[in-house]
Amino acid sequence: MSHHQPDPSKSVNLTIDGLPVTVPEGTRILEAARKVNVHIPTLCEYPDLCKRAVCRICVVECDGRGKLAAACANDVWEGVNIVTNNRRIQNIRKTIVELLLANHPQDCLTCIRNKKCELQSLAESLGIRGTSLERDSADLHPEIERATLVRSMDKCVKCGRCVEVCQNVQTIQAINSAHRSHEYEISTPYKQSLSEGPCVFCGQCAAVCPVGALYEHDQTAEIWDSIRDTGRQTIAQVSPALADDLNNEFGFAGKTITAGKMITAIKLLGFNKVFDAGIAATVSDMEHNVELQHRIKTGGKLPIITGCSAGVVNFVNYFYPDLAGHLAANMNPRQIFADSIKADYAQSVEIDYSNITSVSFTPNISQKYQFGAEDKTDFAITAAELGRMIKLAGIDIETLPESPFDSININLPKQDNTDKPIKRETIFGFADARKVMEAIRKGECDVQWIEILI
Ligand code: SF4
Ligand code: SF4
Ligand code: FES
Numbered sequence: 511m512s513h514h515q516p517d518p519s520k521s522v523n524l525t526i527d528g529l530p531v532t533v534p535e536g537t538r539i540l541e542a543a544r545k546v547n548v549h550i551p552t553l554c555e556y557p558d559l560c561k562r563a564v565c566r567i568c569v570v571e572c573d574g575r576g577k578l579a580a581a582c583a584n585d586v587w588e589g590v591n592i593v594t595n596n597r598r599i600q601n602i603r604k605t606i607v608e609l610l611l612a613n614h615p616q617d618c619l620t621c622i623r624n625k626k627c628e629l630q631s632l633a634e635s636l637g638i639r640g641t642s643l644e645r646d647s648a649d650l651h652p653e654i655e656r657a658t659l660v661r662s663m664d665k666c667v668k669c670g671r672c673v674e675v676c677q678n679v680q681t682i683q684a685i686n687s688a689h690r691s692h693e694y695e696i697s698t699p700y701k702q703s704l705s706e707g708p709c710v711f712c713g714q715c716a717a718v719c720p721v722g723a724l725y726e727h728d729q730t731a732e733i734w735d736s737i738r739d740t741g742r743q744t745i746a747q748v749s750p751a752l753a754d755d756l757n758n759e760f761g762f763a764g765k766t767i768t769a770g771k772m773i774t775a776i777k778l779l780g781f782n783k784v785f786d787a788g789i790a791a792t793v794s795d796m797e798h799n800v801e802l803q804h805r806i807k808t809g810g811k812l813p814i815i816t817g818c819s820a821g822v823v824n825f826v827n828y829f830y831p832d833l834a835g836h837l838a839a840n841m842n843p844r845q846i847f848a849d850s851i852k853a854d855y856a857q858s859v860e861i862d863y864s865n866i867t868s869v870s871f872t873p874n875i876s877q878k879y880q881f882g883a884e885d886k887t888d889f890a891i892t893a894a895e896l897g898r899m900i901k902l903a904g905i906d907i908e909t910l911p912e913s914p915f916d917s918i919n920i921n922l923p924k925q926d927n928t929d930k931p932i933k934r935e936t937i938f939g940f941a942d943a944r945k946v947m948e949a950i951r952k953g954e955c956d957v958q959w960i961e962i963l964i
Pocket of ligand 1: 659680683684708709713714
């Protein structure tokens, strides 16, 4: 195996299960195999995350050597003959999965990830029908954190993806790994709950978890209660783009579910009104612009920092409390809707605002985290939760007719047309946000508006 820096302009020739393939130097065995449509099973591997190669599911034989190589972590080399699937490799993979299952609660049928679980698919593809191994771990109670994330650590397969994404992508370090060998576990610093540590509730750990160990807190039962309560009105705000997430949820290719079909489905679930959340985003932008112009004129703190979720507020308050004054006064676009629903809609239908359940549909778990006491959105529901509601109601979303959004009166903030154009930058993720925050601290940021998206 080569240890020099790979040069992707050079080609490497090899065979995978007897099939010749040519790939650029530095290509991992896993990717080379995909090129010839050979599927090597994986568990800990995840695109764009650093390879820890801890699960060993992806092992392959190289040139008939006794020592197997992890296909996710090793590059190909010139002339190598790789075997990805034989009796020996199958037995190793089976043993690994059987050991994982032996330490796993056997409640697949009622697990939130049922049929969307990578461990379940692995067990199925390896033909595992049962295990003779004795289970030596106890069931743990799922921990619900800030009504946003749930941790069921007895389902953890110790793949390390959440640690990678939290530590190295988001740079938050709310999750870590502890101990070695059979005591190795995925935990938090001092074994504290996520709420007690630096977690900003971005939800990225749940997004990468292959099993039901980390997932969004499902609030669909509360929504059904509200819908069934004839004395209440249940109001939805949803962005048209959520239809894309719904397509992924149902496994539909392309744009089978359009925004119009999604609106019809939400109405069929029993929601009284469905409003376009895109309007709130636009109005929130206008509000921030008014605040920014005011800051410019009065020598206020620049840049103004805005963001789409409470996680951004948490991030700034936890890691950069000295820069908290840069946060916009109203960071919560949903609030604009909540205010309009309160001021106009509740009056127009002659219902007390306390009898309205305001539900925001969101592609991102981080939006479930409430902005604080002033946050009037009762629930934030992900595409996964909406998908579950649609399935439970037996709605065949593919064949639905389209419906338009309901209209609502929203007071637009007054813009000053003489305002000069402003320098605005959008930052994705906390790793880059950190660089910008450091620059602001040093007085080296000449942008007037920083928007942080998770
Ligand atoms: S929600 Fe985000 S910050 Fe919190 S543990 Fe998960 S990845 Fe880390
Ligand atoms: S919680 Fe999920 S992502 Fe994290 S190590 Fe366990 S199985 Fe992997
Ligand atoms: S997928 Fe390669 S070691 Fe886990």
